[in-house]
Amino acid sequence: MSPRARVAQHGALRAPDESFSLESADYEDPGEEEKAPQGAGSGGPWRKLLAALRLGLGLALVVGTSVSVAYSVRHYALTSPRFSVREVHLIGGKRVAPQQAQDQAGVILGGNVFALDTAVAEKKLLENPWISEARVTRDLPRTLRIEIKEREPAALSVFNERLYLVTADGEPFKALSPGDPADFPLITGASVDGMSRDRARELDRVRVGLEVLEQYGRVPLSKTQPAQEVHLADSGDVTLTAGKEGITFELGKDGYRRKLLMGEQVVAEMRRKGRSPGIVFLDNQAHPERVVVRMR
Known part of the structure; x- marks a missing residue:
């Protein structure tokens, strides 16, 4: 019988079995994507640093603007003629005359109402032996109130x-x-x-x-x-x-x-x-x- 006839009689010849030994270190799963190092794809610390810088710059801008506004307001309050002292009201004075209290407190008519340090003015008033208590307050925009209690x-x-x-x-x-x-x-x-x-x-x-x-x-x-x-x-x-x-x-x-x-x-x-x-x-x-x- 010819070889062709034997093939037809017994079917296709099978290739001999082969065995493989796969080392885990040499094995790669073609279906698994390669993982990127952590943080490399998202920008990592550089992106966080950039975000922090942006926040800091924003805060600096806000603070700087606030300081500038506060300075402008203070400058206006201390220089505007709207806040010049026009009246001084003395309350509680019997033996201390209004002009005397005004002079002792260091009040200047026409001066700025905010320029007067009220705590210092109160201490000056208490140097008068007749005065046992003193309080100086502002009645905006142009009035100062001096309240005193005299010794009897x-x-x-x-x-x-x-x-x-x-x-x-x-x-x-x-x-x-x-x-x-x-x-x-x-x-x-x-x-x-x-x-x-x-x-x-x-x-x-x-x-x-x-x-x-x-x-x-x-x-x-x-x-x-x-x-x-x-x-x-x-x-x-x-x-x-x-x-x-x-x-x-x-x-x-x-x-x-x-x-x-x-x-x-x-x-x-x-x-x-x-x-x-x-x-x-x-x-x-x-x-x-x-x-x-x-x-x-």
């Missing part, structure tokens, strides 16, 4: 032979000067040396004198015999002198209200008898109900 004197006190105005709290705040009100009772016995040694104690003594004046002011006798002087002894005893005749009430250390009412009764009794008392002793601690009168 309640008595005069002597310190090293100088007269001082004293508040109701016992604080000596101003040496008496020409033009100052002087129609106040006098408190004596306190001293500058006492202030330097123990200021709180000395002020307490002055307050005792003020308390006596307050209590006496509630007694009807004070209307006809006004208080003239309260003396504070080192021992703590208090002496009140009242009226043009100078009636003296020795009050001791406490119970001033009760003693003053007793003194009023004694003076009234003496007057009914046509007599004029000189000194009324109300300081008997052993027998506080007893009153001794020394006639003139």
